Amino acid sequence: xxxxxxxxxxxxxxxxxxxxxxxxxxxxxxxxxxxxxxxxxxxxxxxxxxxxxxxxxxxxxxxxxxxxxxxxxxxxxxxxxxxxxxxxxxxxxxxxxxxxxxxxxxxxxxxxxxxxxxxxxxxxxxxxxxxxxxxxxxxxxxxxxxxxxxxxxxxxxxxxxxxxxxxxxxxxxxxxxxxxxxxxxxxxxxxxxxxxxxxxxxxxxxxxxxxxxx
Numbered sequence: 001x002x003x004x005x006x007x008x009x010x011x012x013x014x015x016x017x018x019x020x021x022x023x024x025x026x027x028x029x030x031x032x033x034x035x036x037x038x039x040x041x042x043x044x045x046x047x048x049x050x051x052x053x054x055x056x057x058x059x060x061x062x063x064x065x066x067x068x069x070x071x072x073x074x075x076x077x078x079x080x081x082x083x084x085x086x087x088x089x090x091x092x093x094x095x096x097x098x099x100x101x102x103x104x105x106x107x108x109x110x111x112x113x114x115x116x117x118x119x120x121x122x123x124x125x126x127x128x129x130x131x132x133x134x135x136x137x138x139x140x141x142x143x144x145x146x147x148x149x150x151x152x153x154x155x156x157x158x159x160x161x162x163x164x165x166x167x168x169x170x171x172x173x174x175x176x177x178x179x180x181x182x183x184x185x186x187x188x189x190x191x192x193x194x195x196x197x198x199x200x201x202x203x204x205x206x207x208x209x210x211x212x213x214x
Contacts, residue, residue, distance in 0.1 A: 026059060026076065048091055052119060053098030058082070060090045060103070069103050071119070082121035091135050094119075095142035102127075102145060104135045114147050116160065127160065136173045139180040144204070146174050146183060155185050157204070168202060180204055 006017040026046050049059040055074045060067060069089045072079040083089040088106040095102070102116045111132030117124040132150030138160075139145075146157050146168075155174050158165040168174075174185025184201045 026057065026072070028057075028074070050092055050094040050101075052094050053096065056098075056119075058092050058094050058101055058119075060092055062090075069101060069121075071121075080121070082117065083124070089115075093135060093138050095138060096140050097142065100142055102135055102138050104133070104147075112150055114145060128158065128165070130165075134173075136185075137175040137183075139176045139204075140178055141180060144176070144180065146176060148173055157183070169200060176204065 004018045004020055006015060008015055026049060045062045047060045047062070049057055051057055052071075056071055057074065058069065058071045061070050062068075066085065067088050067090050068085070069082045069092050070079060071082055082101065083103075083105070086107065089103050090105075092101050092103040094100070099119060100116050101119060102114065104112045105115045106112045112134060113126050113130075114128040114133050114135045115124055115126050127145060128147060130149070133147045133156075134150055135145065135147050136155070137146040143160055144157055145160055146155065148155050154170060155168045156165040157168060168183060169185065174183050176183055181204055182201055183204055184199065186199055
């Protein structure tokens with residue numbers, strides 16, 4: 001529930017407020033056509049749409065207290081829920097080959113972790129297991145994920161196939177370059193006694209070159 005403003009009657013017995021309800025839809029456009037609606041359920045609050053290799057669309061959508069990952073065809077038909085009702089799932093990213101969907105999920109009251117699944121929703125598996133992680137990006141070949149600590153403190157990368165995560169710097173969100181050789185992210189650092197919020201570019205392998213602060 002989202003409440004806006006509140007007032008009380010003179011006798012102090014009654015409160016009045018405005019409850020806001022959000023509706024949204026999934027829309028699509030290209031350079032040669034006008035924006036058009038795909039006709040998705042207007043009770044869903046749609047977020048983070050991603051196009052797959054074959055032109056389908058994967059997106060997160062919340063409804064009430066639930067949030068799930070969904071997919072549909074490019075014309076809005078064939079809407080399908082990909083994640084279960086016992087988890088809160090958000091921030092999907094689709095691998096470039098269109099075979100995998102990576103996302104963040106909260107399950108059983110635990111902190112959020114990064115998961116991946118097949119494009120049809122099968123073979124879901126948990127990738128991270130620290131104190132809470134939010135997916136930021138995946139490399140073009142789908143072999144690395146980039147994620148931030150849920151408390152917004154540190155940015156990490158980790159191989160999808162398994163292995164220890166690598167700490168990259170102080171930041172929360174970032175993105176791989178198309179060739180996966182560099183990573184850009186926003187970060188805070190102290191310069192001459194003052195805190196500066198910078199756009200930082202580093203090599204994907206931190207040992208190869210120093211960071212650039214833009």
